[in-house]
Amino acid sequence: YSDPHCAPGRDTVVHLFEWKWNDIKAECTRFLGPRGFCAVQVSPANENAVVTNPNRPWWERYQPVSYKLITRSGNEQEFRDMVQTCNNAGVRIYVDTVINHMTGGYSGSGTAGDHFDGNSCSFPAVPYSNLDCNAGDVCHSSDGSIQNYNNPEEVRNCDLVGLKDLRLSKDYVRDKIAGYLNHLISIGVAGFRVDAAKHMWPGDLEAVFARLHNVDSNTFGSGKKPFIYQEVIDMGGEAIKMAEYFATGRVTNFIYGVKLADIFLRHTNQAKWLGSWGSSWGMPNTNDVVVFLSNHDNQRGHGGGGAPITFFEPKQLKIGTAFMLAHPYGFPRIMSSYHWNRNIQGGDDANNWAGPPHNNDMSTKSVTINADMTCGNGWVCEHRWRQIYNMVAFRNVVSGTGVLNFKSYGDQQISFSRGSKGFIAIVADGSHLNQNINTNLPSGNYCDVISGNYENGACTGKTIHVDSNGNAHINISGTSDDPVVAIHVGAKV
Ligand SMILES: O=C(/C=C/c1ccc(O)c(O)c1)N[C@@H](Cc1ccc(O)cc1)C(=O)NCCCOc1c(-c2ccc(O)c(O)c2)oc2cc(O)cc(O)c2c1=O
Ligand SMILES: [Ca+2]
Numbered sequence: 038y039s040d041p042h043c044a045p046g047r048d049t050v051v052h053l054f055e056w057k058w059n060d061i062k063a064e065c066t067r068f069l070g071p072r073g074f075c076a077v078q079v080s081p082a083n084e085n086a087v088v089t090n091p092n093r094p095w096w097e098r099y100q101p102v103s104y105k106l107i108t109r110s111g112n113e114q115e116f117r118d119m120v121q122t123c124n125n126a127g128v129r130i131y132v133d134t135v136i137n138h139m140t141g142g143y144s145g146s147g148t149a150g151d152h153f154d155g156n157s158c159s160f161p162a163v164p165y166s167n168l169d170c171n172a173g174d175v176c177h178s179s180d181g182s183i184q185n186y187n188n189p190e191e192v193r194n195c196d197l198v199g200l201k202d203l204r205l206s207k208d209y210v211r212d213k214i215a216g217y218l219n220h221l222i223s224i225g226v227a228g229f230r231v232d233a234a235k236h237m238w239p240g241d242l243e244a245v246f247a248r249l250h251n252v253d254s255n256t257f258g259s260g261k262k263p264f265i266y267q268e269v270i271d272m273g274g275e276a277i278k279m280a281e282y283f284a285t286g287r288v289t290n291f292i293y294g295v296k297l298a299d300i301f302l303r304h305t306n307q308a309k310w311l312g313s314w315g316s317s318w319g320m321p322n323t324n325d326v327v328v329f330l331s332n333h334d335n336q337r338g339h340g341g342g343g344a345p346i347t348f349f350e351p352k353q354l355k356i357g358t359a360f361m362l363a364h365p366y367g368f369p370r371i372m373s374s375y376h377w378n379r380n381i382q383g384g385d386d387a388n389n390w391a392g393p394p395h396n397n398d399m400s401t402k403s404v405t406i407n408a409d410m411t412c413g414n415g416w417v418c419e420h421r422w423r424q425i426y427n428m429v430a431f432r433n434v435v436s437g438t439g440v441l442n443f444k445s446y447g448d449q450q451i452s453f454s455r456g457s458k459g460f461i462a463i464v465a466d467g468s469h470l471n472q473n474i475n476t477n478l479p480s481g482n483y484c485d486v487i488s489g490n491y492e493n494g495a496c497t498g499k500t501i502h503v504d505s506n507g508n509a510h511i512n513i514s515g516t517s518d519d520p521v522v523a524i525h526v527g528a529k530v
Pocket of ligand 1: 096099100135141142197198199200232233235268270334
């Protein structure tokens with residue numbers, strides 16, 4: 038378990054993938070603070086290799102050159118301004134940290150202009166030399182890279198796709214990494230996403246985290262450890278298991294998105310079984326996981342286990358996100374993406390490398406906000422879709438309550454309450470739901486927060502009447518754009 042340090046009444050993370058620091062700073066004040074988001078996961082903040090072939094791919098952010106806070110998202114001052122402004126708006130910052138490896142396979146310069154030679158693990162701006170990278174003494178694969186994912190030693194001690202594997206067994210390396218993380222902590226961040234955690238020994242991570250300072254006491258209170266969630270891609274088929282990492286923090290639960298896509302996207306499973314959703318589905322304990330429908334990597338078709346739900350399937354994304362945010366299991370993360378022209382060739386997306394919207398000089402385009410609150414300049418801003426941001430508020434209002442009265446009215450028609458604070462009904466196929474349902478809510482008129490907002494004391498979408506017995510008439514067509522009804526005591530006229 039690891040505490041996300043959400044400000045009171047907040048409980049959802051949004052991954053503002055590849056956003057610039059100045060744009061995140063603005064979004065905290067104008068949207069994420071007022072809309073009750075807990076935190077932002079930001080892209081790696083440290084200097085990375087400038088990759089020009091292909092031209093500035095998103096994955097160059099995952100090829101470290103040094104721990105200087107200069108990237109396409111901005112410089113250290115802009116990073117500091119973002120963290121301070123977001124904390125002041127009640128929104129935390131989690132930094133995506135890449136500490137398993139440095140870049141590899143070639144030499145060049147990084148986003149701060151620092152020279153490096155990935156072939157000899159030479160990173161003068163840290164400094165790291167080849168004494169600080171793993172080698173044949175601990176990696177026994179044929180070519181120094183990971184070949185066999187069922188050999189835990191190889192997965193931890195060899196180069197991941199040729200990236201130079203840091204020797205985390207060494208105090209010097211542990212000190213350098215901890216120094217970087219403590220620098221971020223001193224700036225006011227609340228925690229870290231630990232990239233490629235599967236490729237590091239839990240004992241080495243423990244040694245690094247033991248070196249970390251507490252997070253800023255003025256912002257978070259005294260004696261608080263940084264929030265840690267570790268990327269462990271484990272869908273059950275490999276030697277390395279999520280459970281190995283529970284002692285050092287939470288883990289990313291990739292099974293979650295696959296199972297929900299089976300139901301809401303592929304329809305190879307039925308929503309009626311979701312009454313038992315949670316650890317009884319072969320998933321870890323709710324307090325040990327961060328949950329999500331898709332992430333920056335598998336939205337591009339990398340993930341095993343079947344395609345996840347992404348903004349390319351907007352209807353299913355809204356349904357799946359409504360379920361994720363209405364259900365108490367896990368600490369939820371929403372993916373906020375940018376558009377790229379997906380070009381599927383023989384099952385693979387030939388453009389899956391495409392970096393963020395950019396100007397002619399390859400600098401990242403700013404996020405523009407349209408009159409209807411959507412984003413321009415190629416940013417998708419899923420977190421600004423009404424059916425999504427209203428469910429962030431729903432989750433906040435029902436916090437602390439359990440699932441009550443879970444019911445199914447057919448294979449793909451479900452409803453449940455959250456204590457006496459909220460109620461949701463979902464039709465996951467093309468069928469029609471037309472039922473009187475006990476919502477367990479106090480009588481009154483509630484705004485359906487999927488079809489509209491609760492504004493100036495009135496509903497801009499459907500109004501749902503709950504009678505003195507707590508019953509409401511729910512009528513949902515599965516073929517409509519939003520086959521979900523969600524009501525809560527924070528949107529009652
Ligand atoms: O597709 C990518 C990048 C993917 C990626 C990047 C960051 C992530 O957090 C992530 O989960 C995936 N990278 C491209 C291009 C590439 C980049 C560097 C390189 O040396 C070679 C190729 C690619 O085709 N990668 C090979 C397949 C994806 O294999 C990668 C994985 C990965 C995928 C599945 C697993 O089960 C697993 O344990 C690890 O993690 C990374 C982590 C990184 O920090 C940097 C990486 O380059 C990668 C990474 O290449
Ligand atoms: Ca490693």
